């Protein structure tokens with residue numbers, strides 16, 4: 377049995393308690409402390425697990441029993457907290473989004489690399505059994521080449537004080553696409569269209585289209601104003617199509633052996649007809665039930681022990697951020713925008 381690693385959770389608001397619970401019950405971790413500027417909140421959460429509650433980040437970082445910190449504070453605070461933790465030699469897992477700009481996120485990734493600590497992003501959905509299975513199906517060629525990915529994430533949501541609907545919800549869709557697409561999400565252009573029908577000062581309904589290499593297209597629809605809740609991702613492949621309906625526990629994943637076939641031939645012959653429909657079986661892969669955050673904290677521990685980047689490392693967080701920034705530029709300009717930089721998965 378490996379020795380456990382010590383962790384402190386920073387931020388005891390809405391999401392921090394989920395991290396604290398998963399670290400506490402993980403065989404890989406010892407939850408050592410909860411830190412929040414609001415000491416009452418920290419104390420309430422810490423009491424559930426019999427650990428220390430602190431207000432001062434410096435106190436947490438000076439504690440030699442703490443090997444790592446998990447940051448669940450608002451996005452604009454991720455950078456200063458992560459940089460202080462990295463400078464103290466602590467491994468870091470950060471909630472999405474990695475930072476509120478790619479420039480700051482790049483500094484975080486460089487600092488972690490220079491210090492030799494793990495920087496992980498909690499792209500929670502990438503640790504759900506459904507997305508892990510979907511990735512397996514993509515990797516083993518079951519779907520063929522990916523032609524399109526369409527993701528819908530709509531419900532009645534809280535209008536956030538600091539971010540629009542793209543920055544609040546689309547990190548989920550983009551991180552799923554980044555995880556499923558071979559080599560990660562590298563759109564050649566991003567077009568965002570948003571609406572603010574209530575006059576809140578920020579987009580509450582958003583549509584984000586991405587041209588992907590090889591002629592494929594990615595699309596995400598995010599919406600805080602929808603009375604119905606939909607969480608659906610369709611991955612259209614040249615061989616099969618996968619549909620993930622996260623709100624259907626009986627059949628979250630469906631694989632359709634149905635699609636359109638084009639017979640080989642000239643472009644003219646193809647456009648004139650020569651199209652046939654493939655009407656094969658539909659099947660539902662069996663999925664184990666496991667909380668995504670339990671798998672996420674396990675991956676964080678393994679990456680630290682093995683000295684390797686985690687499955688969702690800083691560069692994955694950066695790729696998602698660069699698409700969000702391109703979307704922001706596109707919203708402002710009304711034109712397609714090209715994401716800056718091209719981030720390959722890290723090798724070390």
Ligand SMILES: NC(=O)c1ccc[n+]([C@@H]2O[C@H](COP(=O)([O-])OP(=O)(O)OC[C@H]3O[C@@H](n4cnc5c(N)ncnc54)[C@H](O)[C@@H]3O)[C@@H](O)[C@H]2O)c1
Nearest residue numbers: 387388389390391392412413414448449450451471472500
């Ligand atoms: N992975 C997911 O599915 C998921 C879901 C929800 C939220 N999140 C992310 O989690 C993060 C936190 O979101 P939330 O909804 O829990 O926010 P929240 O506002 O409910 O809680 C944030 C907490 O951080 C504390 N805080 C703020 N600045 C701090 C600092 N400098 N040091 C210590 N504590 C500080 C606040 O007092 C508050 O208790 C965000 O990045 C959000 O995007 C992720």
